Structures are given as C-alpha cells and as structure tokens.
Amino acid sequence: MSDDAGGPLSEVGLVQMLTTTGERVPHPDLDLYAAELDADALRAMYRDLVLARRFDREATALQRQGELALFAPAEGQEGAQIGSAHALRPQDHVFPSYREHGVGLVRGVDATQILRLFRGVDHGGWDPTAHGFHLYTLVVGSHTLHATGYAMGLARDGLVGTGRPERDAAVVVYFGDGATAQGDVHEAMVFASVNTAPLVFFCQNNQWAISVPTTRQAVVPIADRAPGLGIPSVRVDGNDVVACYAVTRWALERARSGLGPVFVEALTYRMGAHTTSDDPTRYRDAAEEQRWRERDPIDRLHAHLTASGQLPQVFLDEIETAADALGEKLRTEVRALGRASTSGMFDHVYATEHAQVSADACGRGTR
C-alpha cells in the first residue's frame, strides 16, 4: 500500500479484521462486535456492497447520458460506508457529506430520491427525520457542527446513557480527509468534546480532495488530531467491511452510553473521479489506482465468504437480479422525475410570509 511511515497514509496501527485475501484475523478488543456478524449478516452486508456499487455505476452512466447534471461517485469506499452503516440503530442519526450513497441506501432512502439532487430537480429529496439520514451538505465540513448540536440535543433529551438499547442514541457524521482542514471540523470536535456529545466522527480518508492528496492536508495521521482535543481515535482499514463495522459498533456503543465522542478514520481510496466533472488522469497515475483496485472491499468479503462456503451461487444470482432491478428502476425513474415547477421556487424560503418573496412569487416584485 504505502510506505508513508508516520504520515497521513501510514498503515501502522490500522485495525484490520479481514486481510486483503479475505482471511479473518482476530482483534482482542473488537472480536465481540465482529462476532455479531453471522453468515446472514455478512451476506446482508455483501448484498448492500454490491447494490451500492451498482447504484454508483448506474448514476455515473446516467450522468454520461445527460440524465444527471452531476454525480459524485463513491466507488471504492463501499466497505467504509456499508460497514459503518450496519452498525447503526434505527434511532441513530446520520449527517452525511455528499458521497455517502451507500449509507443512505442502508438507511432506507429510496435510490431515486438520492439522485434528485444530482438531476437538479431538488436540493435534497428525502425526509431526513424519517430515515435518520440528514440531507447532503455541500459546504465541506459545515455539517459536522450540525451533527454536534444534534448530538448535544440527544443528550439533553435523555437519550444517552440510559442503558436501554432501544432508547440510547448517537450521531455519526461522515466527512473526508479534505474536510479535516476546515475550521468547522475542529470547532465541531471542540464543542463535541466539552459537551460529551454522543457523536462519532467518521472520516473516510479516500486520499484525494478532488486533485489534492491527503499529504497536503496533514503530515501526521488525521486521527492523531482528535486525542489532543480529548477525543479517542482509531484508524481502520476502510476497505475491510468487518473492521469498519466493528470499530463503528464500538464507537457508537461508547457514544450512546454517555462517554462522549469518538473519531474514526477509515483509510480507503476514491476509485473514481471526485465528481463526473473531474478528471483524475490529470493528477494521479493508473498504477496507484490499480494497487487499490486489488484491495477492493467487495472482493475481500467475497473471498472471505467463499472460502467458508457461505456464498452459494443461488444467493449471488439473487443479488445480481436485485442489482439489475435497481439499475432498471434508476434508469426508468430518474428519466421520469420531471421538471420542478417554477412557482415552487418561492416555496419554503420562509415559514412565515416575507413581503419580498410574496411579491416576487406573484409577479409584483422583482421585474
């Protein structure tokens, strides 16, 4: 992988529970969480990994066909997303950045609704409260503060540390390595720390902030910043879905029990472009991409399940059918999304009447 000893891409201390060839390696602190993943749970993860990737490729294709204005692919990051998302409980709340499509799918957000934003018919598209999955935030890092305030609210509402699994809740906020250079992310860590907020900072270090490598954001592992703010941190192999599950499970357990925030850094790789407007060939070489292709999170779980005979062909066929159905659904439904109504542009600017908006809406305001 990297010989970046001590740097932000160092592999020293990364939690890994599945090797790149799919062998399960024990971890003294996290085996109890990984043990929750029986064959059915692992297959459910495998299914979500495959569906997330299909979603990604279909959306990218739809953009190339002119059906989406833009898309931000997440290929390569499915292990970090699906693993962590499977550790959530229904009452937990997620604040995504704008690339957590896999997490959104696990939270039950309809795949087509995620693409409303990218087709340009909506700024959001789903009900964040119903899914415990906030809208995408495009101003990098801003949402980490919203997540912190939300988590402070959970604690104030008595939803932390009661010991009742169906009641205790926490927040996970997703962001990238680039976001960690933002002041808001640091302020979020300060506020979360001093308020003992039930919050998991989940950094997907995908190594590229558009064209800028992580080494321009940090000279030491990003996770190393958190302990200085009083937040324990852990670095995990982001392409190891089992390790991502176990680490997030541990972090959420800690947060829900009232012990405060945790910082998780999942080292992964953005296999595709930043968005469909980007061209990675201008700033990174194919050999690097190939190295990471060989560490693919789906292949890894596939190898693990196959080796133990837990991935029968009938199951793979069923997933393939489901993925094809998802693709067909997206191709059909995205094209049918229609156009937002012009009059709707004036809705929801304010809850209360605002004279200017009212005048503009009925043609008596701005000419």
Added chain:
Amino acid sequence: MTLTTERHGATVERSDLTIERPAPALTTLPMAKAINEALRRVLVEDERVLVMGEDVGRLGGVFRVTDGLHAQFGDHRVMDTPLAESGIVGTAIGLAMRGYRPVVEIQFDGFVFPAFDQITTQLAKMRYRSAGRLGLPVVVRVPYGGGIGAIEHHSESPEVLFAHTAGLRVVSPSTPAQAYQMLRAAVACPDPVLYFEPKSRYWAKGGVDLDAPADPSILDTARVVRSGTDVTVVAYGPTVATALAAADAAADAGRSLEVVDLRTVSPLDVETLARSVRRTGRCVVVHEAPVLYGAGAEVAARVTEECFYSLQAPVLRVGGYHTPYPVAVLEHDWLPSVDRLLDAVETTMGF
C-alpha cells in the same frame, strides 16, 4: 439597577392604525435590561429556548444583557460556549433540528464573520433545501453599531450582508419597548432571525410594558414614530434617535419631519414607507452602515418606484462612508450626525 414603574395611558402605534387599550404598567428600563427581561420571559415561557454564546453565563455577557439568567436557569439553559462563532451558530442549527430554540449571542458585530458561512449557507437555507421539512427557529443576537469609543471590529453595522440572503429575517430595535417586543417575536418566529442590537442605545431608558401581548407583526412592519409633513426621515436601530433629534431641531426652524422606524430591514415594509412619502413628497434615509449598497439604497429604490409621482426631490441617503470603521476618536465624524441629516433635509427641500 433601579426599576421604576409608572402608569399612564399609552397607544400602540402600528403601520396603519392606532389601537387604544387600557393603560399598561410601564417599567422604565434601559434597552439592555429590556432585552434581558425578554430573554428571561422566553426562557420561562418555553423550555425549548436556550441562551448560548461567549460569556453569557456567569458574567452575564460583556454588555450584561444576559445578567442573572445563568443564576436563574442554570448551565442547562444558559450556556457558555467555546470561543468559536461558527461553532456557536453551527451547533445551534443542530440543536434546532432537535426541536430547541437557541438564542445565540455574537459578542460583537465584527465577530459575526466567522459564523457568516453557517448563517448564510446553512441557517438561511435549511428550510428551502429540505423543502420545508426542517425549520430552524434560531435567533442570532448581534450587538452592533458605533458611538461607544470602541476598538476595531467593535462598532460595525453588517446588517445588509444578511439582508441580502433569502431565508433570514433581519431586524433592529430602537427603544427598550421595541427591543422587548421584537425579541419575543423573534424567538417565537419559526424562521431564523438576525437581531441587531444598537449598542449605543443599550443604556438609554424607556418605558416597557412587560405584560404586553405578543405581536408577531412587529417583525414585518415599520412604525411612524413622529408625524410630520415636510420630509420623511427613515431610520432604524441607533439612527432613530438621531432622526428624532433632527426632527426636534428642524421643528425649531419650522420644518416638520416625519420619522419612520423601519424596525425590519428584511422584509422591508414598503407600504408604510410609501404611505408616508406620498404625503410628504420627500425622503431621507439614515443608517450607520456605509451608504454604498446599504439599506438606504433599497429604501430609495423602492420609494422611487412606489412614489414617483409624489416625490418632489430624489431620495437622499445619509450614513457611513466607504471606509473601514475609523478609529474611535474620529467616529463621530464618520457616523451620521444630526447636522449631516439636517443638511440632507435642507438639500431635499431645495429641489
């Protein structure tokens, strides 16, 4: 602080009507204390209300606006935050998503800018982005304006930077009574409100009806504070007092000035302005903020549109120069004074 209570008849002036009601008990308070009483009242009335900011706790705020609230309501309701304005507004947004109604204090006008991103890209737009699913009833209190001999970044008037952003309401009270009622209305409002407190008026006293019924319309409407026939002077926040002083001086010289207190910069109550200017035929607008692209430009444009055939002269603007706020010893040469306002009045009368 000594509180004196007096009882006499009062009228509540609205844009288009005057309602007589039984004489309320008026308590004489400085504006800072009136805001304090409003905060106390909303904290009592609604357990979802939180007061957050730097030094708002035991200190009671650098202007003592939150004096005594921490002692009465505790850490849980009146929270000293870390020293980070973006963090204050950003976490208030998250708390509002959980159903709370944060009232956050930005310590000084010039320190609102670290929170500018959160206010304009997040607070202002969350309702729109979510198609109405998420509302953010957050009040951002900002002590603003000059005239108190302060150092750099402590005397600015950034209100139009927020008024230019859809999704925000931007208001500024001019008297203790207005401050009390407008803050209550701002906290009750389901939309985010930037509440600009004219710090040069913090210590000016006035009668406040602490039992006044809530009045949501106060966030939408201007008010005529002094009737006149020659020129409409439009002001808000700290310059309402300047306008009233100018009106007194003008009266001595035989000029009759009508003074309109905008109260709200966004939305702008064009109806009240137009009704006044159609009668007087002349309009001067005054604010501390620099004139270039200021609220006065909008007032002038709208008044011209609405009252073109009534106007006897172009609408004139009086306000800050296009410089950074100057050093304290020069601030009274920079701030719009009674003399500069009267010069503009004479110019408009000369057309």
